[in-house]
Amino acid sequence: MTTLAQRIARWPKAELHLHLEGSIRPATLCELAARHRQPMDAETVAALYRYHSFRGFLNAFKRVTALLRTPDDYALITQRLTEELLAQNVIYAEVIVSAGVMLRRQQDVEANFAAICEAARPAERRGLRLAWSFDAVRQFGLAHIWRVARLAVQLGSQGVVAFGVGGDETALPTRSLQPVYEFVAAHGLHRLIHAGEIGPPSAVREAVEVLGCERIGHGIAALRDPHLQALLIEHGTVLELCPTSNLRTGALARQLRRRKAGLRDHPLPQFFRAGIPVVLATDDPALFETTLVREYEQAARLGLSVGELRRLAAMSFRAAFLPERARRAMLRRFRAAC
Numbered sequence: 582m583t584t585l586a587q588r589i590a591r592w593p594k595a596e597l598h599l600h601l602e603g604s605i606r607p608a609t610l611c612e613l614a615a616r617h618r619q620p621m622d623a624e625t626v627a628a629l630y631r632y633h634s635f636r637g638f639l640n641a642f643k644r645v646t647a648l649l650r651t652p653d654d655y656a657l658i659t660q661r662l663t664e665e666l667l668a669q670n671v672i673y674a675e676v677i678v679s680a681g682v683m684l685r686r687q688q689d690v691e692a693n694f695a696a697i698c699e700a701a702r703p704a705e706r707r708g709l710r711l712a713w714s715f716d717a718v719r720q721f722g723l724a725h726i727w728r729v730a731r732l733a734v735q736l737g738s739q740g741v742v743a744f745g746v747g748g749d750e751t752a753l754p755t756r757s758l759q760p761v762y763e764f765v766a767a768h769g770l771h772r773l774i775h776a777g778e779i780g781p782p783s784a785v786r787e788a789v790e791v792l793g794c795e796r797i798g799h800g801i802a803a804l805r806d807p808h809l810q811a812l813l814i815e816h817g818t819v820l821e822l823c824p825t826s827n828l829r830t831g832a833l834a835r836q837l838r839r840r841k842a843g844l845r846d847h848p849l850p851q852f853f854r855a856g857i858p859v860v861l862a863t864d865d866p867a868l869f870e871t872t873l874v875r876e877y878e879q880a881a882r883l884g885l886s887v888g889e890l891r892r893l894a895a896m897s898f899r900a901a902f903l904p905e906r907a908r909r910a911m912l913r914r915f916r917a918a919c
């Protein structure tokens with residue numbers, strides 16, 4: 582008998598919301614710590630990955646990225662991530678690189694990105710197609726966000742297909758980002774943003790109407806606003822849903838204005854069946870102790886049938902920033918395997 586997980590593992594899959602720095606498994610973090618002569622034992626690492634709030638999560642992300650200091654470090658984590666993706670039969674991934682964190686630490690973003698691309702090549706030869714998105718950190722301010730946007734445009738010819746803003750959503754009004762988003766769009770980049778994760782429905786609405794974002798990271802605030810749900814359907818704006826992430830960071834409980842939320846409270850089935858374009862992703866698979874296959878299992882626990890899971894998985898190819906020919910070829914492969 583084939584289990585659901587085995588069945589899903591065999592499907593060729595795409596993943597569209599995945600942070601490179603959030604993919605560092607504990608063993609790799611220990612390796613990086615030893616490399617920089619700050620040895621960490623397994624218990625210290627486990628404690629780092631154990632947090633109970635959105636702030637706690639941002640703090641863990643900060644401490645993990647503090648061990649990324651050289652292009653070689655970025656090469657190592659890229660190699661590990663691409664191996665994991667291949668093992669799960671992911672054939673296409675759009676990986677978010679926190680160029681903002683690199684800038685903050687006064688690193689050479691171009692050198693780091695060159696090392697990342699180089700480290701990804703063996704996996705690409707084995708059938709994993711990758712595209713990159715540069716992410717700025719909202720709480721670092723507008724001048725910082727502009728610098729990341731210019732770098733994303735500059736490296737567009739080397740595989741950066743999108744620009745986004747992440748971090749603390751409450752730090753800057755969404756509207757203030759409009760000129761930055763106009764700039765990246767004018768240079769042919771796709772527009773992403775983390776919105777409505779812990780922020781209000783209005784943040785998602787402005788991301789769609791003012792910034793012209795094509796996909797929204799999370800956007801679960803829409804569960805509080807039926808008009809926003811209608812707007813997402815009308816614009817065809819895609820929500821990148823990451824159920825485990827929303828539980829681990831407490832974002833879902835915050836949106837529900839409760840102290841705690843469980844998987845059953847996640848709006849994935851409601852959004853999916855209402856016709857909102859949604860894709861399923863891991864966000865930070867190591868920090869949330871998950872995998873893409875596990876997220877599909879979560880969706881099954883939420884009541885999605887195998888047929889619905891298949892439609893959901895196909896959505897990741899449809900919503901991908903891929904040239905049309907490549908998209909059609911991947912969808913054909915997907916259908917043949919299912």
Ligand SMILES: [Zn+2]
Nearest residue numbers: 600775798864
């Ligand atoms: Zn994210």
